[in-house]
Amino acid sequence: MELTQITENKELMKQLAIMFNPAPRYMNKKEACKYMGVCYRTLQKAIAEGLPSVLIGGVLRFDRLTIDEYLKNNQI
Numbered sequence: 001m002e003l004t005q006i007t008e009n010k011e012l013m014k015q016l017a018i019m020f021n022p023a024p025r026y027m028n029k030k031e032a033c034k035y036m037g038v039c040y041r042t043l044q045k046a047i048a049e050g051l052p053s054v055l056i057g058g059v060l061r062f063d064r065l066t067i068d069e070y071l072k073n074n075q076i
Contacts, residue, residue, distance in 0.1 A: 025063065026056065032067060035064065036067060036071065
């Protein structure tokens with residue numbers, strides 16, 4: 001595949017951006033939903049079930065490392 005073919009392939013470029021641009025360490029709810037690949041209601045359910053969060057500047061934030069650990073521990 002030539003470089004021009006790669007850069008013109010929008011889906012491939014989106015996947016490469018995800019791979020090489022990791023999520024920020026602390027995320028708001030919208031960012032956490034995107035990172036986890038879940039909808040807002042599913043995130044709310046995870047919070048109710050014990051997903052840890054911190055309050056920073058009046059905004060609920062989620063630590064990326066804590067999310068990874070939570071997902072690892074709650075696999076089916």
